Amino acid sequence: MIIILKEHPDQQKLNGLVTWLKDKGFDIHSSVGANHTILGLVGDTSQIDIDLISANEIVEEVKRVQEPYKNANRKFHPEDTVIKVGNTEIGGGNLTLIAGPCSVESEEQIVEIAEAVKKSGATILRGGAFKPRTSPYAFQGMALEGIRLLLKAKEKTGLPICTEIMDANQLPIFEDIDILQVGARNMQNFSLLKALGKTNKPVLIKRGMACTYQDLLMSAEYVLAGGNPNVILCERGIRTFETYTRNTLDLASIPSLKTLSHLPVIIDPSHATGRSALVPSMSMAAAAAGADGLMIEVHNDPPHAKCDGPQSITPEMFDNLAPKLFTIHNLA
Ligand code: PEP
Ligand code: MN
Numbered sequence: 001m002i003i004i005l006k007e008h009p010d011q012q013k014l015n016g017l018v019t020w021l022k023d024k025g026f027d028i029h030s031s032v033g034a035n036h037t038i039l040g041l042v043g044d045t046s047q048i049d050i051d052l053i054s055a056n057e058i059v060e061e062v063k064r065v066q067e068p069y070k071n072a073n074r075k076f077h078p079e080d081t082v083i084k085v086g087n088t089e090i091g092g093g094n095l096t097l098i099a100g101p102c103s104v105e106s107e108e109q110i111v112e113i114a115e116a117v118k119k120s121g122a123t124i125l126r127g128g129a130f131k132p133r134t135s136p137y138a139f140q141g142m143a144l145e146g147i148r149l150l151l152k153a154k155e156k157t158g159l160p161i162c163t164e165i166m167d168a169n170q171l172p173i174f175e176d177i178d179i180l181q182v183g184a185r186n187m188q189n190f191s192l193l194k195a196l197g198k199t200n201k202p203v204l205i206k207r208g209m210a211c212t213y214q215d216l217l218m219s220a221e222y223v224l225a226g227g228n229p230n231v232i233l234c235e236r237g238i239r240t241f242e243t244y245t246r247n248t249l250d251l252a253s254i255p256s257l258k259t260l261s262h263l264p265v266i267i268d269p270s271h272a273t274g275r276s277a278l279v280p281s282m283s284m285a286a287a288a289a290g291a292d293g294l295m296i297e298v299h300n301d302p303p304h305a306k307c308d309g310p311q312s313i314t315p316e317m318f319d320n321l322a323p324k325l326f327t328i329h330n331l332a
Contacts, residue, residue, distance in 0.1 A: 001045040001062065001063065001064050002075055003059055003061075003062050004062075004063070005059060005256070006036075006057075007036065029041075029076055033063060033078055038076065042185070042225070045064065049326055055247065067214070068214070068218060071263075072260075074261050077261070077262040080092045080093075081231075088123040088160070091312055095298070096266070097124070098126050099125070099126060099297075100298060101126075101299045101305065101312065102127075102306075102309075103129075103142070103307040104150055109300060110150065113298055113299065113300050119304055120322070123318070124323070125161055126161075126162045127146070127161070128307070129146025129163055132186065144173060148174055148179070150163055154176075160179065168194075168253070175261070178201070180202070182196070182252065184206040184207060187211060194228075197223040197226015198220055198228070200230065202231075203231050204295075205220055205232070206268065207235050229252045233266065234266045235270055247272050249269060251267075254290050264292035266291060267283070267291045268295040270295070270311045271297075276302065276310065283321060288328050294325065297311055297313070298313055
């Protein structure tokens, strides 16, 4: 349920209303906009008398919110959420480029790629240290050493780091990491999401390959309900009957998720297509569709990459693509 207040409500009356609602057992999520303040009620509102609230002189309108995600719902929070990471902001009209290899492989590799993508306009470095591989026999990432090398690249370039966390017990190792990525395979790892909700670090949640928008928003809801407002949604392609591409990029997710939610939406064209040749066009399409950012796999030697070489673009390709993305974003 949301309560839309009249402009400039009397503070004492507002405090009285909030106390009354809290006494009834609701959690209150208040969103202060340019003209109106909205109180979002989380809890069982089925027994509450709407007329009683509407009768309050500071209340303009009361509406029930049908969707099961409350905190992630744009109705609760009409303004875009903007997430500050280092010197950049994700959401609120910016186009943020997150770039880097699928996996950290060596200090030279990660630093060289970090320096290159930074020069081209990326403001966040990605790279996996703990890799969720489909096969237990495939390269599993450099683990702790990978985290150390990412932090070395951050020290050298100043780029904040986005890397995947696979288990809540890894949180102490991720202390200096800027964005905690929840992979597609872990999107519904609810104990992990609950643990991330207790932190205040930005969390980037990738859409599971067979999950709906609502499933994704419910996963975001776990983190938000835990008290962490810093959630970024990421579409990375879903499973369909098509096999030419690794997954099918659902571009309609951008305007859809942005209508349903106030959270920033990032597109990963690399895992979505599995083919480096398709990454530039899909990135441009995502920018045109209003994405708040892109997460692109960039490798300095794709044929020899330990993971996801076929979908990794080179630093030269990234350098050619980045200015086009900013141009399209500014037109969109
Ligand atoms: C990744 O970003 O390297 C990754 C494993 O992505 P996803 O979880 O989308 O498969
Ligand atoms: Mn990858």
